[in-house]
Amino acid sequence: MATALPHPPRRIPLIGDVLGVSPKTPVQDSMRHAAELGPVFERKVFGRSIVFVNGAEMVADLSDEKRFAKHVTPAISNLRPLGGDGLFTAHNEEPNWRRAHEILAPAFSRNAMQRYHPTMLAITRQLLDTWDRGGEVDVADDMTKLTLETIGRTGFGYSFSSFERAEPHPFVAAMVRTLRHAQRMAIQPPVIGPLLSRKANQRNEADLAFLHSVVADVIEARRNDTSTEDLLGLMLNTTQPSTGEALDEDNIRHQIITFLVAGHETTSGALSFALYYLARNPDVLARAQSEVDKVWGANPDPSYEEVAKLRYVRRVLDEALRLWPTAPAFARQAQVDTVVGGEYPMRKGQWALVLIPALHRDPVWGDDPESFDPDRFSPERNRARPAHVYKPFGTGERACIGRQFALHEATLVLGMLLSRYELRGDPSYRLKVQELLTLKPEGFKLEVSLRDRASVAA
Numbered sequence: 234m235a236t237a238l239p240h241p242p243r244r245i246p247l248i249g250d251v252l253g254v255s256p257k258t259p260v261q262d263s264m265r266h267a268a269e270l271g272p273v274f275e276r277k278v279f280g281r282s283i284v285f286v287n288g289a290e291m292v293a294d295l296s297d298e299k300r301f302a303k304h305v306t307p308a309i310s311n312l313r314p315l316g317g318d319g320l321f322t323a324h325n326e327e328p329n330w331r332r333a334h335e336i337l338a339p340a341f342s343r344n345a346m347q348r349y350h351p352t353m354l355a356i357t358r359q360l361l362d363t364w365d366r367g368g369e370v371d372v373a374d375d376m377t378k379l380t381l382e383t384i385g386r387t388g389f390g391y392s393f394s395s396f397e398r399a400e401p402h403p404f405v406a407a408m409v410r411t412l413r414h415a416q417r418m419a420i421q422p423p424v425i426g427p428l429l430s431r432k433a434n435q436r437n438e439a440d441l442a443f444l445h446s447v448v449a450d451v452i453e454a455r456r457n458d459t460s461t462e463d464l465l466g467l468m469l470n471t472t473q474p475s476t477g478e479a480l481d482e483d484n485i486r487h488q489i490i491t492f493l494v495a496g497h498e499t500t501s502g503a504l505s506f507a508l509y510y511l512a513r514n515p516d517v518l519a520r521a522q523s524e525v526d527k528v529w530g531a532n533p534d535p536s537y538e539e540v541a542k543l544r545y546v547r548r549v550l551d552e553a554l555r556l557w558p559t560a561p562a563f564a565r566q567a568q569v570d571t572v573v574g575g576e577y578p579m580r581k582g583q584w585a586l587v588l589i590p591a592l593h594r595d596p597v598w599g600d601d602p603e604s605f606d607p608d609r610f611s612p613e614r615n616r617a618r619p620a621h622v623y624k625p626f627g628t629g630e631r632a633c634i635g636r637q638f639a640l641h642e643a644t645l646v647l648g649m650l651l652s653r654y655e656l657r658g659d660p661s662y663r664l665k666v667q668e669l670l671t672l673k674p675e676g677f678k679l680e681v682s683l684r685d686r687a688s689v690a691a
């Protein structure tokens with residue numbers, strides 16, 4: 234942006250705005266700056282400047298698809314060794330973006346969701362089998378097992394045997410390390426940084442090779458299968474409707490890794506935050522539980538259609554994603570010379586980062602944006618809010634392709650857990666948000682026990 238922007242105090246020449254910030258919490262540090270500096274501000278790190286936008290009016294401008302499009306930031310570019318020109322990391326003009334987007338669209342249709350539903354339910358029941366033993370559960374770990382298994386089996390017919398192992402699948406450990414590596418690379422100092430990270434780079438190469446080998450196995454297992462019922466079937470056996478072009482094998486590998494990562498990290502975080510807020514808010518928990526009992530009855534076996542009937546549970550999820558949108562930022566690049574927020578000129582090619590958790594605390598959300606209130610998402614209050622103030626799934630053509638998948642899966646799982654268990658959080662737990670490109674409540678545990686069915690029936 235051409236106009237001088239507010240920036241954090243104590244800027245150091247050459248180094249920039251690094252005092253008082255931690256490489257482990259870039260999002261939460263930026264949220265603090267947003268609260269102090271207002272709807273737009275700039276941070277400099279080692280000579281690189283990033284403009285952060287979080288005001289509702291300005292985000293509405295950035296959401297205008299005629300003037301702005303997705304920008305692949307340096308942080309996303311660092312994920313290219315993992316995702317290549319897969320959907321998430323592709324530049325807008327790369328032909329494989331539109332090709333894959335068209336080829337994969339049927340995998341996210343209502344029909345496809347109906348097909349995935351029994352698998353999602355079966356995997357949820359595997360989680361219930363382990364929770365039925367009662368006692369303390371590590372919420373983020375269990376939600377990660379569940380969501381990885383769900384995308385693996387519904388998308389690729391591949392099981393990570395997540396519930397049969399004591400430790401998470403090695404794919405998860407390798408993936409977490411590569412995400413951490415990419416996050417560190419995004420803020421390392423020039424020249425000295427690459428020298429210091431030689432060993433870490435070697436480790437990262439080994440992790441990438443391992444991730445690609447898992448994916449090669451996933452493809453091999455389906456080599457002679459001609460079905461087109463899931464993501465992999467569509468990629469192996471169909472072509473782009475508008476051109477007749479197929480995806481090449483390199484790109485298919487990148488798409489699989491993309492979906493395995495994008496398809497589980499964010500949903501598992503969303504479920505974990507929702508459970509955290511349920512445990513913290515007994516009134517909300519009681520209301521959600523009573524909705525599930527009323528709509529599904531005792532011992533539920535919900536059909537696809539019955540999941541969307543859990544209106545209040547869905548609001549709990551929406552509100553958890555308001556406070557902690559688990560993919561916390563997206564970037565927009567000007568396609569023309571323009572002005573945002575009525576006063577900030579942006580030249581064609583300039584870009585800005587939308588800090589979603591700060592947008593979700595804009596004054597349009599009322600004077601107590603930190604409070605957890607699922608009724609913010611009642612139909613009346615939804616209608617009363619301006620457009621473009623709620624963006625947990627990004628915006629425009631490059632918004633999340635898996636939105637309905639995530640919402641169906643998460644509502645189903647929350648409904649099943651609410652129906653079956655008393656959920657008690659540790660009252661001394663203080664929310665600690667872990668940042669690893671996506672957000673999660675770190676170290677959050679629940680004490681679970683089977684509900685007393687007599688009281689459910691009453």
Ligand code: HEM
Nearest residue numbers: 320321495496499500503560563626627631633634635639
């Ligand atoms: C609560 C869960 C989820 C959240 C909060 C979320 C959030 C997002 C956001 C914000 C973007 C846009 C990123 C950008 O503009 O740079 C995105 C893109 C994407 N998401 Fe999700 N996502 C979720 C679940 C899923 C699931 C379940 C899948 C797959 C089954 C998925 C696959 C993708 C893909 C492939 C893209 C890139 C789309 C494109 O550029 O064409 N996501 N997601």
